[in-house]
């Protein structure tokens with residue numbers, strides 16, 4: 001985490017420009033979806049009835065009474081359900097902590113990401129570590145508060161955070177452009193490991209979760225199988241994700257696999 005190296009101004013500009021696109025995608029989703037439509041009365045936006053737990057940005061999951069099936073719930077604002085076809089596509093070995101479960105505030109006007117992405121950035125939060133769901137959730141809420149209230153961002157910056165407990169805390173999820181790596185936010189996803197990894201490496205539990213989340217992203221078509229893995233410091237002036245973690249990542253199979261630095265989203 002580093003407040004200066006993400007693109008607050010760019011984010012606002014892009015997000016306002018993306019509004020017509022978001023509306024289009026919303027309309028398309030409801031027009032194309034075989035799922036039964038639903039609407040959230042307080043916001044009046046169209047949505048889709050999907051299997052419960054399958055809203056991939058689930059603070060927008062609303063009362064199941066909006067849908068007919070007992071095991072269904074309403075995803076609205078045109079969010080693509082993450083498992084409307086059934087099954088979680090190679091992600092079942094990950095324990096995700098939904099936004100509602102960690103106590104997220106609602107994001108503000110997020111932009112949809114074009115997937116699959118070809119670049120994945122690893123960050124650390126440069127904070128104390130956490131080792132259980134309660135303490136990790138509290139820490140994630142703190143990051144969200146900081147990103148929204150101090151940095152003025154739309155939501156917590158990262159797509160996902162990985163706790164010392166091995167769980168994955170859902171940030172902006174696969175389908176929303178984050179605020180994490182200046183110049184690359186709209187082309188890449190970011191996983192942030194909770195802790196400070198300058199002088200020590202993350203636990204094997206955390207690292208295994210990173211591997212599983214990469215595999216999960218590929219299986220869901222969110223990350224291209226030819227992706228390249230990078231550290232935040234590869235493109236911005238920062239020591240993130242810490243010397244020890246950065247050096248360890250150099251041994252991973254997709255490290256800088258695209259041969260060059262990732263594609264910038266700056267025109």
Ligand SMILES: [Zn+2]
Pocket residue numbers: 001002122123124180232238240241
């Ligand atoms: Zn970083």
